[in-house]
Amino acid sequence: MHNTTELQAALHTISLYSPDPLAMARFYSAAYGMSLEAVEGGYVCRGPGRQVQITTGPANQLGYAQFALHTPAAWQHLRQRVQALDAQAVPAHYPAGAVAVCDPDGNRIVFTAPEDSSLAGSHAELPAATLQHFALRTQQLPQMLAFYTDQLGFVLSDAVRDAEGQLRACFLRSDHLHHALALFLAPVSCFDHQSFEAPDWASMKAWGDHMASLREPIVWGIGRHGPGNDVFFMVRDPDGNLAEISAEIEHCEPGRPAGEWAHEERTLNLWGKAILRS
Numbered sequence: 001m002h003n004t005t006e007l008q009a010a011l012h013t014i015s016l017y018s019p020d021p022l023a024m025a026r027f028y029s030a031a032y033g034m035s036l037e038a039v040e041g042g043y044v045c046r047g048p049g050r051q052v053q054i055t056t057g058p059a060n061q062l063g064y065a066q067f068a069l070h071t072p073a074a075w076q077h078l079r080q081r082v083q084a085l086d087a088q089a090v091p092a093h094y095p096a097g098a099v100a101v102c103d104p105d106g107n108r109i110v111f112t113a114p115e116d117s118s119l120a121g122s123h124a125e126l127p128a129a130t131l132q133h134f135a136l137r138t139q140q141l142p143q144m145l146a147f148y149t150d151q152l153g154f155v156l157s158d159a160v161r162d163a164e165g166q167l168r169a170c171f172l173r174s175d176h177l178h179h180a181l182a183l184f185l186a187p188v189s190c191f192d193h194q195s196f197e198a199p200d201w202a203s204m205k206a207w208g209d210h211m212a213s214l215r216e217p218i219v220w221g222i223g224r225h226g227p228g229n230d231v232f233f234m235v236r237d238p239d240g241n242l243a244e245i246s247a248e249i250e251h252c253e254p255g256r257p258a259g260e261w262a263h264e265e266r267t268l269n270l271w272g273k274a275i276l277r278s
């Protein structure tokens with residue numbers, strides 16, 4: 001029986017490794033309308049509601065994902081929950097008290113206290129888009145699912161199984177939004193994508209036109225995911241990671257039963273072709 005109470009946290013920052021951090025930072029800064037600043041070991045890109053950091057390292061690997069807790073009570077509960085887990089080194093620039101854990105694949109997840117809209121602000125030329133979810137590929141999906149639900153308190157929103165009943169993908173939420181993390185069974189464990197959630201359908205068009213102005217081709221979509229019901233399109237960053245703009249993600253009621261989907265193209269794109277990770 002999996003946990004059914006969300007931990008009440010939202011994705012705040014994605015940090016990626018890259019052999020060419022400057023090329024990656026320039027891409028995210030331009031494609032997603034963020035400032036670009038050099039920091040120790042790499043670069044940080046900041047925009048309203050979105051923050052991406054790139055540091056030197058192997059391509060297609062997560063440096064860390066940072067979640068900010070919504071309330072002091074949720075922060076207190078999370079800290080008690082992870083006390084039993086092995087503490088991991090927290091990136092140096094985080095405030096005292098941040099906690100970090102490693103999942104079974106070695107991805108580092110950092111949790112921080114509630115904060116007062118440090119990423120607030122607006123971007124004059126572009127519609128809004130808030131860093132909202134990310135996805136990982138893994139060779140050990142059941143172990144990863146168990147870690148995120150049983151140890152960290154993520155809630156399973158939807159599972160994808162093949163005809164033999166094997167779990168192929170799962171979508172996990174950390175608050176009322178359908179998924180903050182997606183896990184895909186794949187031949188290689190690595191980062192898959194991050195998504196920036198736009199406020200409405202009209203914003204998708206504006207973001208599409210923005211990508212066109214940069215000559216960044218859409219590599220998947222525009223379509224609508226089955227699990228989460230989010231409208232989406234994806235581009236590729238210079239390292240080959242997918243990067244998404246989405247809208248209309250499902251808002252889940254507490255206690256919503258986990259859904260089951262067939263492992264087929266239609267599940268990952270109700271409107272057509274899919275990228276199947278295995």
Ligand SMILES: [Fe+2]
Pocket residue numbers: 133135182193194195244
């Ligand atoms: Fe996504």
